[in-house]
Amino acid sequence: MEVPGEDGLRADAPLLAAWHSFAGRVGTPFTIPGHKTVAAALDPALGPVLAGDVPLYGGLDTVKLAGGVLADAEDRAARLWGAHWCRFSVGGSTHANQVLALAAGRPGDEVLVARNAHRSTLLGLVLAGLTPVWLPTTVDKRFGIPIGVSIEDLSRALTAHPGARAVLLVEPSYLGAVSDRSALIELAHDAGLCVLVDQAWGAHFGFHPDYPAHALAVGADAMVLSAHKTLPAYSQASLVLARTDRLDRHRLERAFEAAHTTSPAGSVLASIDGARALMAARGPELLDALAGRVAAARDRLRAVPGVEVPGPADFPPGRFDPAKLVVLLRGNGADGIAVEQDLIARGRPVELADQDTIVPIVTVADTQDTVDRLVDGLTAAVRAHPGPPRPRPPRPVDDVRADVRAAMTPRDAFFADHETVPVARAVGRVCAEVVAPYPPGVPVLVPGEVVTDSALAVLTGARRAGTRIAYAADPTLATLLVVARKSETGRGARPLAVPSADGD
Numbered sequence: 001m002e003v004p005g006e007d008g009l010r011a012d013a014p015l016l017a018a019w020h021s022f023a024g025r026v027g028t029p030f031t032i033p034g035h036k037t038v039a040a041a042l043d044p045a046l047g048p049v050l051a052g053d054v055p056l057y058g059g060l061d062t063v064k065l066a067g068g069v070l071a072d073a074e075d076r077a078a079r080l081w082g083a084h085w086c087r088f089s090v091g092g093s094t095h096a097n098q099v100l101a102l103a104a105g106r107p108g109d110e111v112l113v114a115r116n117a118h119r120s121t122l123l124g125l126v127l128a129g130l131t132p133v134w135l136p137t138t139v140d141k142r143f144g145i146p147i148g149v150s151i152e153d154l155s156r157a158l159t160a161h162p163g164a165r166a167v168l169l170v171e172p173s174y175l176g177a178v179s180d181r182s183a184l185i186e187l188a189h190d191a192g193l194c195v196l197v198d199q200a201w202g203a204h205f206g207f208h209p210d211y212p213a214h215a216l217a218v219g220a221d222a223m224v225l226s227a228h229k230t231l232p233a234y235s236q237a238s239l240v241l242a243r244t245d246r247l248d249r250h251r252l253e254r255a256f257e258a259a260h261t262t263s264p265a266g267s268v269l270a271s272i273d274g275a276r277a278l279m280a281a282r283g284p285e286l287l288d289a290l291a292g293r294v295a296a297a298r299d300r301l302r303a304v305p306g307v308e309v310p311g312p313a314d315f316p317p318g319r320f321d322p323a324k325l326v327v328l329l330r331g332n333g334a335d336g337i338a339v340e341q342d343l344i345a346r347g348r349p350v351e352l353a354d355q356d357t358i359v360p361i362v363t364v365a366d367t368q369d370t371v372d373r374l375v376d377g378l379t380a381a382v383r384a385h386p387g388p389p390r391p392r393p394p395r396p397v398d399d400v401r402a403d404v405r406a407a408m409t410p411r412d413a414f415f416a417d418h419e420t421v422p423v424a425r426a427v428g429r430v431c432a433e434v435v436a437p438y439p440p441g442v443p444v445l446v447p448g449e450v451v452t453d454s455a456l457a458v459l460t461g462a463r464r465a466g467t468r469i470a471y472a473a474d475p476t477l478a479t480l481l482v483v484a485r486k487s488e489t490g491r492g493a494r495p496l497a498v499p500s501a502d503g504d
C-alpha cells in the first residue's frame with residue numbers, strides 16, 4: 001500500500017487541509033473566538049493553551065459555511081464506513097449516544113438496552129423519554145469479564161416486549177469483548193427493531209481482517225465512534241454514523257443539532273477528518289503492527305506467575321479486540337491500585353486500574369519501544385506488590401447490575417422530588433442518581449432503580465479497593481440521593497428488567 005506523505009493525507013482530508021491553511025489566510029478576524037489567535041499578547045501563559053484553536057465558523061470555513069468543508073469531510077467518512085449519514089461531534093460519544101437515543105423512538109416507547117450501557121446512553125433515555133428494558137450482559141466464566149448480550153436474552157426480551165422500538169448495544173465492551181452482533185442484529189431486524197451500537201471503544205474496527213468488523217458492516221443501523229479513544233484525534237472527537245433504511249435522516253439531524261454546540265472547535269473536527277483519512281490510507285498497516293505489538297506484550301505479561309491476559313484466541317473469531325490489553329491480577333495477588341501508583345511514578349499512567357484489573361490503552365500511536373517500556377514497568381510493578389491470590393468475586397458486577405429492579409423510568413426518577421439519605425437507609429428506596437465506578441463509567445445504579453444490598457456492596461467494595469465512584473452527589477457513598485417517598489408511586493412503577501438466561 002502506498003504511504004502518503006503529509007500532503008497526501010491533507011489531499012483526502014478537507015478539514016485538516018483547512019486547518020493547515022488557516023494561519024495563512026486569517027488576516028485580522030472580527031469573529032469569535034475572543035482570543036483571535038493572539039492571546040499570547042495578552043498573557044504568555046494563554047498562548048500555548050489556545051494555540052491551534054481554530055473555529056469551524058470563520059476558521060476552517062467562512063461564517064456562512066460557503067466552502068462546504070465540513071459536509072465534504074462527513075461525506076468522506078460516511079463513504080468509508082458505509083453509512084448514509086454521518087456527523088462529526090465535538091461533544092464526544094456522550095453527545096453521539098444522546099443523538100441516537102433522541103432518534104430511536106418517541107417518549108414512552110420501550111427500547112431494549114444492554115445493561116453495560118454508558119452513562120451517556122442512560123441520560124439519552126432521560127432526554128428522549130424512552131423506557132429501558134435491560135438486557136443482561138453475560139460474563140465469561142474463565143476471566144470474569146463481560147462478553148456481551150446473548151441471543152437467548154435478546155430473544156426473550158423481544159417476545160416479552162413486542163412494542164419495543166430499538167436495541168441499544170455497547171460493542172466492544174470496555175474490556176474488549178464483542179457480542180455475536182450479526183445474530184443479534186438479524187433477530188432484532190426480523191422483529192422490526194433498529195439496532196444502535198455504542199462502538200466508542202472500537203473506532204479502529206473494520207480496517208483489518210484480524211479485528212472485529214465495524215457495527216454497520218454487520219448490519220447495525222447506527223454506530224457511535226469515539227475517535228479520541230483509539231485513533232489519533234483530539235479529546236472529545238466523536239462520530240455518529242447511520243444507515244437510514246430504518247432511521248429517519250431528518251430526526252437524526254435534528255437530534256444531532258439539538259445537543260451540539262453552535263460553535264464547534266475546528267481543531268477537533270479537523271482531527272476527526274485527519275484520523276479518518278489516516279485510517280483510510282494506512283489503517284491495515286498500522287493495525288497490523290498494533291496487533292503484533294499487543295500480542296507480544298500479552299505473551300510477556302502471561303509469563304508473570306498468576307497473571308492472566310485474555311486475547312483473541314480465547315474467544316470465538318472476531319469477538320475480541322486484538323488491540324485490547326486487559327491484565328488480570330487476581331491469580332497473582334498483586335494489588336492493582338498499588339501497581340497503578342507505581343506505573344504513575346514511572347511516568348506510565350494507565351486508563352483503568354482497580355484491585356484486580358489493569359487496562360493500559362495501546363493504540364496506533366504507540367511504538368515497539370513504548371509498548372516494551374509499558375510491559376517492563378508493569379512487570380516490575382506487579383512483582384513489587386506480591387500478595388496472596390484472590391478468589392474470583394462471588395458475583396460479577398455485571399450480574400448485580402442485571403438484577404437490580406426498576407420501579408420508575410429513568411426520566412420519571414430524574415424529574416421526581418428527591419432526598420439525601422444515609423447509605424444504610426437507602427436499600428429498598430428508588431435511586432435518583434447515576435452511580436458508577438469510573439472508569440469506565442458504566443452505572444451500577446440508574447435513576448428509577450430500587451437500591452439493593454448487592455448493588456451497594458459492589459459500589460462500596462469498588463470504593464474500598466481504590467476505584468473512584470463517579471456521578472453520585474456524594475462520591476464517598478456515605479449518602480445517596482433517592483426519590484422522595486411521595487414521588488415513588490409515579491408513572492412507570494413496574495419491573496423493567498429481563499432475567500438473565502444464566503439464572504445466577
Ligand SMILES: Cc1ncc(COP(=O)(O)O)c(C=O)c1O
Pocket residue numbers: 091092093094095097118120170174198200201226236237238440441
Ligand atoms: C462505552 C462508552 N460509550 C460512550 C462513552 C463516552 O465517550 P466520550 O468520552 O467520547 O464522551 C464512553 C466513555 O468512556 C464509553 O466508555
